[in-house]
Amino acid sequence: MSEFQDLSTLIAQIAHAEDSEQVSQLNELIEAGLESGSVALILEAFPLEGRVRLWRGLPLELHIEVLTEARAEVRHSIIKELSETELKLTLAKLDNLSLIEWADSLPEEIINEALHLIEKDELELYDQANEYQDDELGRWAERKVVTLPFNISVEKAKVLMERYSYDAPQQIYLINKRKQFRGLVNYIDLLRAEPSERLRSIAVENVLTLNAKLTLAESVEALEHSSLSTMPVTDDEQLLIGEVDWHFALSTQREIYESRLMAGTGMDEGDDLFAPVVKSSQKRGVWLGINLMTAILASVTIGLFEEVIAQVVALAVLMPIVASMGGIAGSQTLTLMIRAMALNQITSGNRWALLKNEVGIGSINGLLWALIIGGLAGLWFQSSIIGATIALAIVVNIITAAMFGVLIPIALDKLKLDPALAGSVILTTVTDVVGFFAFLGTASLVML
Structure with a gap:
């Protein structure tokens, strides 16, 4: 256009x-x-x-x-x-x-x-x-590529290109008799080269290949750091499988992003904007049912302390603050983890250090906001006990949220489950239950 x-x-x-x-x-x-x-x-x-x-x-x-x-x-x-x-x-x-x-x-x-x-x-x-496999690069590589023997002359190469009526490709892949990858030549370099030169002498130097067993996420990262617009795909024996280009990388990256975005609500990146009402209702209804079960668990926790809530109305007013602070803190850590896992940055060597780092952040934020919220609550209800109670609950819940924000996606990944799909639901349940239990449990001890 x-x-x-x-x-x-x-x-x-x-x-x-x-x-x-x-x-x-x-x-x-x-x-x-x-x-x-x-x-x-x-x-x-x-x-x-x-x-x-x-x-x-x-x-x-x-x-x-x-x-x-x-x-x-x-x-x-x-x-x-x-x-x-x-x-x-x-x-x-x-x-x-x-x-x-x-x-x-x-x-x-x-x-x-x-x-x-x-x-x-x-x-x-x-x-x-x-x-x-569906997530392996070899499944999606473009297999229709132009190949030529690596040891022929430029003159012979041009004859073969004309004989087989090849369209002008950006790159030509060089192979041996076993069809193993031996290099690539830019088409423009072929046109400029002397007829007597050998293809291997005008080949691009230090060309990296992508193994067909790489995951899509790994191959996208490799393309991102490549100076070439297309990269050859080979198997373990260096047999040429095909190629992938930056169009593939952009499309795959978009699908990964959409998949994680939609998975957080139990939906799929392939869902139709105008899907049939009944079909969409069924798919979304399942997720609402899962959410209901987690909400019931939080409600049961609240029900354990019905007596103290009935006597101190301030607790009912302040409960959403406890849940909200834990939920936000946990979602920050969870989002960080999901992104790092998507980029293959989480390994067995750095999990413990990451957990300590997130718990440290949670401790500092927990103490800071506990003092602020506890002070405001104490002034609001003219009760230092209420202020101290919610301050303790805030500290406990934010630290718990940070800790489980790291542990939940690691555990789900071990179980071969998508952390983006179930992570937020599990984390919300944990922070609600722990926060309510810490808040109402402490209140029941000091106020009854």
Whole structure:
């Protein structure tokens, strides 16, 4: 496009147009340079009927690309509306990477039909990708790369490039007879080199490779620190698997971020903005049920001290402060831990030091805010006992929150559970129960 336009502006522009004009407006934006990822986001902003109409009106060569860029539920919602003929025509155009992306979000019968319809070469690449786990780089590497023997001349290389009608690639990968990686050459350097030179003599020096067994998070970090826009992916024997580029890194990083953001509320990054009401209610209802169980646990703790609360109304007024201070302190530590774990910064060698550091921070903040809150509460209710009681509870709860903010994500990670998904719920329960117990337990000892 000639200049950047905010996506919300484009969505509003299309939404305010007549139905008959919406498709033509979207296609005009595509002709002006709107990329497929943005097209997918625009489709997601429309209810089902509108998004299907817009998708059908796209240029045929963009159908697969836009569906692949869309969220899983959005993709499924469009596919369910296709006729049998439309579905077969769509599935037949799938490439191996798109099929991998679709495989986890579509019914098995659709995937099986796609396996019968796609081209043989794409099916072979799909089978190769499935040798790796979902979180391993080898599953997502682009296998369609230009390769040449590492010891041939530049003149021979140019002949081979013309014979096989290769598009001008950014990089050419050099391999030996066993298809082991031996270096890479920038295409522009190939064009400038003398015909008699050998490819290995113009290869880029000190090229790092990514092992196909790396996790996606690890591979994104490697790409971030690389001077190359693409990096070769190899197996343990240095056989060339394919490549990944910075587009892959950005997309993966966004998915990791969205996954952690949504997981905190029990949702998935593939959820549809306009998902069916009943289906969404069921998914969210489960999380509300989990939250109810934790709330009941906190309420039971409060119920143990019903007698003292009934006699001293000030305790009921001050209880939310105890829970809130512990919750905030704990969420700060938990957020720090989740980010560090995502960056692979937490190891067995630094856990104890990190725990001591967070408990130290919690102790200082706990004492500081205990003095402030205790003083204010004492003045408010004209009772030094109430002030001292809430001060003690604040200290205990903030230190506990800091400690469990470190321990909970480590424990969940050991159990192969996502700390972003369950960490906040468990931590909130711990801080509520400990805070209420410390506050009301102390009050029951000194006031009855």
